[in-house]
Amino acid sequence: MRQKAICPNPVTIAHSPDADDIFMYYAVKFGWVCTPQPFVNKALDIETLNEAALEGRYDVSAISFALYPKIREEYALLRTAVSFGEGYGPKLIKKKGTRLRRNFKVALSGRHTTNAMLFRIAYPEARIVYKNFLEIEKAVLEGEVHAGVLIHESILDFDENLEVEREIWDIWRELAGNDLPLPLGGMALRRSIPLLRAIEIEQTLTKAVDVANRHRGLLANMLLERNLVRIDAATLEKYLDLYANDRSVTMDDTQLQALDKLFQIGYEHGFYDCPIRAEDFMIPHEYAGERFS
Structure with missing residues (x-):
């Protein structure tokens, strides 16, 4: 058989x-x-x-x-x-013309993401909420948060009413101390x-x-x-x-x-x-x- x-x-x-x-x-x-x-x-x-x-x-x-x-x-x-990322990466964005306070409210794509760790080191007083990455741009536009970190394809095309406050790449360079x-x-x-x-x-x-x-x-x-x-x-x-x-x-x-x-x-x-x-x-x-x- x-x-x-x-x-x-x-x-x-x-x-x-x-x-x-x-x-x-x-x-x-x-x-x-x-x-x-x-x-x-x-x-x-x-x-x-x-x-x-x-x-x-x-x-x-x-x-x-x-x-x-x-x-x-x-x-x-x-x-x-x-x-x-080599000279680029996730972006911290906010509404154009606004100024972020030290304890600004920010939307991140997840507690365990690389950008979240680097952001938390750079902005220890920020108030963080975690959202699906597809919801972050809308949360900033509607005023639910003062800023958000965009990842994936969102870094290439976001609403014209938003502007980049800081590149996560720049935070990385400051912490790493080189061009890695x-x-x-x-x-x-x-x-x-x-x-x-x-x-x-x-x-x-x-x-x-x-x-x-x-x-x-x-x-x-x-x-x-x-x-x-x-x-x-x-x-x-x-x-x-x-x-x-x-x-x-x-x-x-x-x-x-x-x-x-x-x-x-x-x-x-x-x-x-x-x-x-x-x-x-x-x-x-x-x-x-x-x-x-």
Whole structure:
């Protein structure tokens, strides 16, 4: 009697619905990259993903880099699908012509986001409310808050009645003391996944980001035709130039230095219980070669 093949359990990849995350994942979704086992995806806003990572809910999840030290025991940090700002990033906006007091009320996109940590260091007296990132611009316009930090595609196109009070990039440069890129978001993989399988998953996702980047025009058109992104073609192209580019495929030494600096800053300001180095918490790819050598 012929035995049925046993299919491995699917791997859940959770990512945000913003254009760069969708772009970097959809080479898998469209079948351009073969997966070692079935992948399923969930698209949720970044703070929902951060909260889910604290609960260990998904196999692989997009996270804000500032969250990572808090989940380091449960998740390994992946080298791929990363977003860094280089001279740009989230923006603190307010109504034109207004002046912010020291204790101004501000809307942030989530307690565990990178921009929230840097903002809280720079503005310790501000009164913070947390909102879905899509609601922040409206909250400022309607006077619910005095200011808000815009993220994702919102940084490229916001209401003409608003103006930038300060760039989070400038806060980062003051704290970091150099021109390192601003670490915003990446991916983490649950440590309970067997190591060889974890290596395969990371390699697959790395290939997907690379394939997406090399076929950017075709993939971008497919996303637009299927209404999978919230922005038009010109804005999508500009946004992908910022956050889904050659340096998103795999972290380089400069990005690792920036990540270590972010973790150091967070520790020095009481956000983490101990200092960590990013590279110490990544998947050891050399294991596969040594095992089968």
